[in-house]
Amino acid sequence: MRRLRELLTVLAFLLPVLVLFGAFRFLPMLGAAGLSVTDYRPGGDFEFVGAENYAGLFEDQYFLASLRTTLTYVAIYVPLILVVALGTALLLHSVPWGRGFFRAALFAPYVTSLVLSGVIWKWLFEPAGLLQDPSTVLPALAIVGVWKGFGYAMLILLAGIRNVPADCLEAATVDGANVWQRFRHMLLPSLRPAMFFVVVVETIGAFQVFDLIYVMTTGGPVRASYTLAYAVYQYGFTYFEVGKAAAAGLALWAIVLLVSLTQRRAFERNP
Amino acid sequence: MPTQFRRHSRVGLTVLLAIVSLVAVGPFVLMVVVALTPRLSPTLPYAWPSSLTLDNIAGLLSTESFLRWTGNTVIYSAVSVVAVLLSASMAGYVFARKRFPGRDALLWSLLSTLMVPFHAVLMPSVVIIQLLGWADTYWGLIIPTLANAQAVLLLRQFIRALPDEVFDAARIDGAGDWRIYWNIVLPLCRPVLGTLAVFVFLWHWNDFLWPLVVAGGGETSTLTVGLATLEAGHLTLPELMSAATVTGVPCLLVFLLVQRRLVSTVSFAGPGR
Numbered sequence: 001m002r003r004l005r006e007l008l009t010v011l012a013f014l015l016p017v018l019v020l021f022g023a024f025r026f027l028p029m030l031g032a033a034g035l036s037v038t039d040y041r042p043g044g045d046f047e048f049v050g051a052e053n054y055a056g057l058f059e060d061q062y063f064l065a066s067l068r069t070t071l072t073y074v075a076i077y078v079p080l081i082l083v084v085a086l087g088t089a090l091l092l093h094s095v096p097w098g099r100g101f102f103r104a105a106l107f108a109p110y111v112t113s114l115v116l117s118g119v120i121w122k123w124l125f126e127p128a129g130l131l132q133d134p135s136t137v138l139p140a141l142a143i144v145g146v147w148k149g150f151g152y153a154m155l156i157l158l159a160g161i162r163n164v165p166a167d168c169l170e171a172a173t174v175d176g177a178n179v180w181q182r183f184r185h186m187l188l189p190s191l192r193p194a195m196f197f198v199v200v201v202e203t204i205g206a207f208q209v210f211d212l213i214y215v216m217t218t219g220g221p222v223r224a225s226y227t228l229a230y231a232v233y234q235y236g237f238t239y240f241e242v243g244k245a246a247a248a249g250l251a252l253w254a255i256v257l258l259v260s261l262t263q264r265r266a267f268e269r270n271p
Numbered sequence: 272m273p274t275q276f277r278r279h280s281r282v283g284l285t286v287l288l289a290i291v292s293l294v295a296v297g298p299f300v301l302m303v304v305v306a307l308t309p310r311l312s313p314t315l316p317y318a319w320p321s322s323l324t325l326d327n328i329a330g331l332l333s334t335e336s337f338l339r340w341t342g343n344t345v346i347y348s349a350v351s352v353v354a355v356l357l358s359a360s361m362a363g364y365v366f367a368r369k370r371f372p373g374r375d376a377l378l379w380s381l382l383s384t385l386m387v388p389f390h391a392v393l394m395p396s397v398v399i400i401q402l403l404g405w406a407d408t409y410w411g412l413i414i415p416t417l418a419n420a421q422a423v424l425l426l427r428q429f430i431r432a433l434p435d436e437v438f439d440a441a442r443i444d445g446a447g448d449w450r451i452y453w454n455i456v457l458p459l460c461r462p463v464l465g466t467l468a469v470f471v472f473l474w475h476w477n478d479f480l481w482p483l484v485v486a487g488g489g490e491t492s493t494l495t496v497g498l499a500t501l502e503a504g505h506l507t508l509p510e511l512m513s514a515a516t517v518t519g520v521p522c523l524l525v526f527l528l529v530q531r532r533l534v535s536t537v538s539f540a541g542p543g544r
Contacts (some may be wrong), residue, residue, distance in 0.1 A: 006369075009448050015363040016358035017423060024396060025384045031395025046362035091288045096281050098288075101463065101494040104530050108299065111526040113477035114527060115495040118518045119502050119511065120298045123305075127316060147295070155534060208388050211479045215499050232390045236397070245514070246394040253391035260386070 026222055035246035042240055053247040062223060067255075069138070070207060070228040077142040077206040082198060084146055085193075085196065090183075092154070092220035096117045101160075110151035117148040118215030130218055133223035141212050141225060149205070154200040160194030161187060184271050187207050200260055207256050299523065305512040312506050327513040339490070339513065340497035347412055347482070347493055348475040353473045355419045356464055363426030368438060369448075378427070380421045389480065397484050400431055416481060422467055429434050429463045430456060433500050440504040462532075494518045 004259050013016075024167040036053055038046045058065045088106055093097055109117065119142040125131050130140035166189055211217060219226035219234070229252065236245030301315060307323040308314045331337050365371070366378055394416060397406075405411030437459070441451050455465070482493040488500065498518050501511055526533065 007371060010365050010369050010371045011447070013369075014377075017362040017418070018460070020358065020418035021381055021415070022386065023399070025387075025392070025418050026380075027385065028392035028395035028399065032392055035395055035398065040398070050494075052334060088288075088291055091291065094281070095285045095288055098285070100531070102288050102292050103534060104527070106295045107530075107534060108296055108523060110527065111473055111477075111522045112299075112519045113479065113495050113522070115477075115479050115498050116515050117298075119498060119515045120302050122502070123508065123512075124298060124301070147298075151295075194534055195306065204388070205388075208390055211392070211495075214479075214483075215502055229388075229390045233480075233484075236394050242394050242398065249391040249393055249539045251386070252388050256388050257386070 002095045006047060011076065014113045023217045032246045034249055035243055038241045038243050038249055042242070049243065053241075053243045056244055059245055062226060065223065066226050066228050069226055070209075070225070072144060073138050073209055073225075073227060074203060074206040075136065076139055077209075078199060078202050080142055081150050081153055081202050082195065085150045085157055085198065086195070088150065089154045089157040089161055090187075092158060101171055103155075106154060107151035111146050112148070114145075114148055114211035117144055117216050118212045121147070122216045132221055134221050137217060137225045141209070141216065143207070144212055144216070145209065149202070153202060156198055157194050165192050192267075196263070200263055202261055203263065204256055207252065207259070228255070272417065274413060299519070300375055302515050302519070305509055306516040308509045310509065316318070326493050326507045328517065330512045331517065333508065337517075340494045341517070343409075343412075343482075343486075343491055344476060344493040346409065346493075347478075350409075350413050351416060352471045352477045354413070354417050355422050356468060358417060359360050359419060359422035359467075360426050360430075360457060360460060360464065361452065362423050363430050364452050366423070366427040367430035376422075381423055384418070385420050392472075393480070393484065395518050400485060405485075407486050407491050411485045412482060413491075416478070417476065419471070420472065423537055425463065426460065426466060429460060434479075435529050466532055469525060469533055472525065473522055 033045075037048060039049045039052070040046050079217065092103055092106070095102065121140075130136045137173055169182055169186060174184060178184070207230045209227055210233065212242045213225050213230045214233070215225060217225045219230050221222060228248065233246050235241045235248055242257065275515065282331040298318060304320065304323075305314050306327055307325065308327075309322060310326065311319060312318075314320070332341075368373065377381045400406055400411040400415070403411070405414075433456075437455060438451065441455055446454070477495060477496040478493070479499070480490070482496045483499070486492040488496070492500075498514050501514050506514070
């Protein structure tokens, strides 16, 4: 009897979280699989169509192109944010004074919205026409994404740098190691876990790039920035093909999972 | 490392860092300058304004739609902060301090939702909202976003690290779980709840995709959705930058106020949504 009452108390404490996660996290996961095999449209019926939506995606040249566009964006964004975050973290660690001030300034873009970043940078890019040229639009979007997002990665890496004992670095200096050698052989190895974390988190984020594209390019010019996440939105809310949008969303999930697992294996193979 | 650089290279590094910092905050400065440029006078990049005015921002704040977006954003952020803090701390308490069957499996399954891209569950979430009749309502806007696994994890870790003696003493004094939660756990969690409140506020204030698809441009649109709508419309540049300023300044102010604490705990809270 006492155990039952105890269990009921636990359940009462968990109830809000259980209901929220059940209805708005787990149910949608099942719902996504369910929707993706129907031809549901807003206000219509859930009619079973089998794998038709998936087949439709792989016959849609715009969808296939969106995969390539997304991968290109990720391939620009992730190395760029890693280099910028590592560079700023090293700089912050090296300056003798004003560290708190500079850290706050560098982190400031992170606390604003991507929509705001998009609005400002669309205006800043206007004279150069970077968003109107299919060959520069993805690098331009990646620059804005990095500007907005690098503060977080910078702080993670800064915490990693602080874990390297200062007396080890000092001893290496006494032994004649130059700046590059200290960086290459002492800092970089101990930063690997932090860098791996940054790469995984930023890769997952980059695959879902949406807000910037909605505000800055709407997928253009000539679909040069039409990414997977933007395609999901377009299927669902421009063409009202809910089933196809759900299928595209699941494809995005599968790709993100696959890439994360590959990164984990690569990291574990060369620790 | 500061000790390992010679004097001139330290000056050089500081100058470099100052330049990078300028690139980080410069766009905000330009945004505010353009927002304060008088109507009909040339704006950047063609000319610096000869005088500054608050007329654009005042004009914007007197339009009905912009006020509604602002109010909606405040409601969305404030209600979410309170609700997430309460629900996550309740769950965090039992995950940290109670034994019950399936506890660890349940915690892991909550955390596993962090690996799911939001676009993967976007369509079913919207369909659920429509079936509930919650499209373009505060219910639909707020409630689905309260499922926050990072908050549960953060509070569970914090409550687990509290000293056992506090809980033992309370039990001996005959306090039940609700009393312990309300009178001991919540007050002791105040620092972590403060940090979490700032993060939840920022996530919701800056959230775009969910308000966009739930409100569909209707009554419950938020500032981010409104700003994106204005960007696609026919505003003058100072008007657009005024809207951007009103959208961004609250976040920057909150950040400046709690900057030190936020920066030192950012690694717990993760990159948000």
